[in-house]
Amino acid sequence: MPLAADQLLRVPLLPVLAAQGLSVRRNARFLPEPSGPREGREGRGPRLRLLIAGDSSAAGVGAGTQSQALSGCLVRELSRHYAVEWRLEATTGHTTLDTIERLQALNGQFDMAVTALGVNDVTRAVSQRVFMERQSRLLALLTGKLGARRVVVTAVPHMNRFPALPQPLAWVLGQQAARLDLGLRDVVESCAQARHLTLDLPDDPALAAPDGYHPSPKAYAVWAAEAARLLRQA
Template sequence: MLAIDQILRLPLLPLLLLQGIAVRRRALILPEPSGPRQGQCGSGPLLRLLIAGDSSAAGVGTSDQAQALSGQMAAQLATNFELHWQLQATTGHKTRDTLAQLAALPKQRFDVVVLALGVNDVTSGTSRRGFAREQSQLMQLLEDRFEPDLILASGVPQMQLFPALPQPLAWVLGRQSTRLDTVLKAEAQNRPNVLHLPFELPQDPDLAAKDGYHPSAQAYHLWAELLVQHIHAQLKT
């Protein structure tokens, strides 16, 4: 049975198309931040970390990887671990793109994998069935190729809260992002080493980058804190 937003999508289509074109025309295009995409730091037990995904995983919204998700996580984890980390993330990537990117890596061991995907699957019209299939393929690839103890799947962001998106476009994309996040949560529940973490940050203007679409450095810090807390908790058990 179709949801209300899916029913209204057809009559709203002309307006949604116009809004989508307008958003693209006035969008502030931010580059991926400079800085290293792999490294070693800290002391303690060895922890091998892979971060993969789209522009949010790549740290768009900041000027340097030190302020981005990878840098924030590395700094926090280095206080307790000898951390070997690697970032594989590209602006615009959907799940299937990240699947192909990771499939091209040599087989190696990562203790923890962090995933940040979904927004581009929403905007490109990926169906729930397609998203479920590709997420399942991605999880299986990670388990077979990298043998992680823990996969942290960041939830699909609540797109209805993106400042750059006008209504009703934000509402329609928000409803679809919720549907895909439900799919991601269900996939995680079927795999004992996968943990779904809802992407829920406070509604604070300072947590959005200047493009109104990506996280700010402050948001990356909060996101990294949440991920690191779960890494500590899960590895202890």
């Protein structure tokens, strides 16, 4: 398959991209993962065992507490209809491979799961082919050993829209993110229990955390509402 424009230009742009990457890291506001429980029970109704897994966004970076993060917002949405038993397995910096290795150690069973991965696969230059293979392995693990009958797979974010990233770094990472997400859609389509969740959020400063890299509590609430809608369809 011929290389895309961003892949062709990556070599001549390398000095600029490297300098911008160092500048972003130097000026980054490293936000901590929010405080609060990472498992619990909430609500009344039919039992729903929920797993949330992934990277820093799944862990809720950008929110002050887990109640303002994806886990808290999602549990609140679902607990209106179910007795939710939930667990969060997410860590800043984790790739798809890291998440597979983490979840392989779990012994519990879950009815539904939500995943959020891809940004760290992009920044570590994971190819589309390898990303697809690892996402397929992750879905097989979730729907096999861990028992999930519905998995909401969050799209790889539009990294070109991250306020913290300057051009042309934002463009290069955005192109790779779009490429990985295209592969992710194919992986999800091949799994009957999975659904791809695209978050088409407006360019609203209130939706970004102060670091310009992670979601804000407002964005987490929108994300959770959409994820809950897909889960309830099951």
